[in-house]
Amino acid sequence: MYENLKLILDSSDAPEPGAFEWRSPSNIAIVKYWGKHGDQLPRNPSFSFTLSASFSQMRLDYEFKEVPDNEIDLTFFFHQQPNEQFAAKIKTFLERLRPVFPFLSQLKLTIHSENSFPHSAGIASSASSMSALALCLCSLEDHLFSTLRVPEEFDRKASYIARLGSGSAGRSIYPYASVWGTTSVMPGSSDEYGVGAESWLHDTFKDFHDDILIVSKAEKSVSSRAGHALMEGNPYADARYGQARKNLSLLEEALKSGNVEEFGRIAEDEALTLHALMMSSNPSFMLIEPNTVALIKKIRAYRADTGIPVFFTLDAGPNIHLLYPGSVVHEVRSFIESDLKHLCENEYYIQDWVGEGPEEV
Numbered sequence: 261m262y263e264n265l266k267l268i269l270d271s272s273d274a275p276e277p278g279a280f281e282w283r284s285p286s287n288i289a290i291v292k293y294w295g296k297h298g299d300q301l302p303r304n305p306s307f308s309f310t311l312s313a314s315f316s317q318m319r320l321d322y323e324f325k326e327v328p329d330n331e332i333d334l335t336f337f338f339h340q341q342p343n344e345q346f347a348a349k350i351k352t353f354l355e356r357l358r359p360v361f362p363f364l365s366q367l368k369l370t371i372h373s374e375n376s377f378p379h380s381a382g383i384a385s386s387a388s389s390m391s392a393l394a395l396c397l398c399s400l401e402d403h404l405f406s407t408l409r410v411p412e413e414f415d416r417k418a419s420y421i422a423r424l425g426s427g428s429a430g431r432s433i434y435p436y437a438s439v440w441g442t443t444s445v446m447p448g449s450s451d452e453y454g455v456g457a458e459s460w461l462h463d464t465f466k467d468f469h470d471d472i473l474i475v476s477k478a479e480k481s482v483s484s485r486a487g488h489a490l491m492e493g494n495p496y497a498d499a500r501y502g503q504a505r506k507n508l509s510l511l512e513e514a515l516k517s518g519n520v521e522e523f524g525r526i527a528e529d530e531a532l533t534l535h536a537l538m539m540s541s542n543p544s545f546m547l548i549e550p551n552t553v554a555l556i557k558k559i560r561a562y563r564a565d566t567g568i569p570v571f572f573t574l575d576a577g578p579n580i581h582l583l584y585p586g587s588v589v590h591e592v593r594s595f596i597e598s599d600l601k602h603l604c605e606n607e608y609y610i611q612d613w614v615g616e617g618p619e620e621v
């Protein structure tokens with residue numbers, strides 16, 4: 261939808277070398293995207309909180325090529341080190357984006373990328389890194405052609421590009437929260453890009469925490485790409501897509517009215533459904549670990565005993581995301597220290613919270 265062959269540089273007016281740098285956060289889905297079709301289009305709409313402490317920082321340097329060719333010329337550094345594996349992935353992605361950004365093959369590109377969290381912490385970095393890359397590319401386009409001056413248009417294109425890189429990354433562009441996928445409950449929503457969902461949030465949800473309990477740092481045994489693909493033969497797929505739509509509309513009401521209990525019920529329902537779908541795929545697979553289940557039982561028992569509103573969600577992996585309002589941060593942190601931390605790999609967990617979205621550095 262953004263193909264534009266006019267975005268070509270005039271060699272008689274070559275731009276000076278320059279750079280753009282963005283810091284972009286990860287996000288945590290409350291209503292999950294699981295199942296896709298076509299070019300990374302979702303089977304159901306999803307909702308996420310934008311995180312804060314877990315981010316990627318990326319700098320894109322560019323200079324005009326002396327000798328023109330039709331290639332993507334990219335050098336890639338991850339935490340200061342050349343990284344051939346990441347370079348190859350990003351290069352393939354940039355090649356795919358040539359119809360959208362035809363000027364890319366006129367430039368020599370260098371990317372420096374870093375994550376705020378350890379690479380092998382069991383946290384997916386695709387949402388933060390793909391959104392950071394999309395933002396750098398849109399800044400570059402706007403600098404060279406002045407085409408994205410309207411902030412809403414800039415965000416929408418950045419979200420579209422991020423989504424092509426990794427579906428859920430399209431939701432990292434916005435402060436606080438985002439909806440991705442066409443739904444009647446969010447005017448302007450689209451399968452092609454995420455939109456901001458700050459307007460859905462009662463103040464309680466703008467001060468919300470997501471502490472990530474690292475149950476295992478090991479790489480996932482099944483990629484999310486393979487997991488999405490297995491939804492095509494899943495006997496529960498249609499019921500699932502209907503459930504996600506229903507949950508999204510219930511979630512909208514809970515978020516607007518500040519109903520933390522209902523929010524938590526939906527978050528846990530979505531997390532367990534996601535993993536039930538994995539277990540009911542053919543072939544089936546399981547990403548939770550014994551300590552994931554142990555933690556879930558402890559969280560539910562603590563909530564029942566104390567009345568403190570603390571809930572969990574899960575990504576496509578074994579780690580627990582502990583969701584709770586800022587008003588109970590002291591209680592929950594001491595609960596983590598005394599009862600939960602020892603079930604994490606090397607007692608490692610990350611304190612994160614709902615944040616204000618990407619920042620240009």
Ligand code: PMV
Nearest residue numbers: 289292293426427428484576
């Ligand atoms: O963006 P992907 O293709 O890695 O898929 C993400 C899927 C989940 O994290 C499990 C759910 C979601 O909506 O983020």
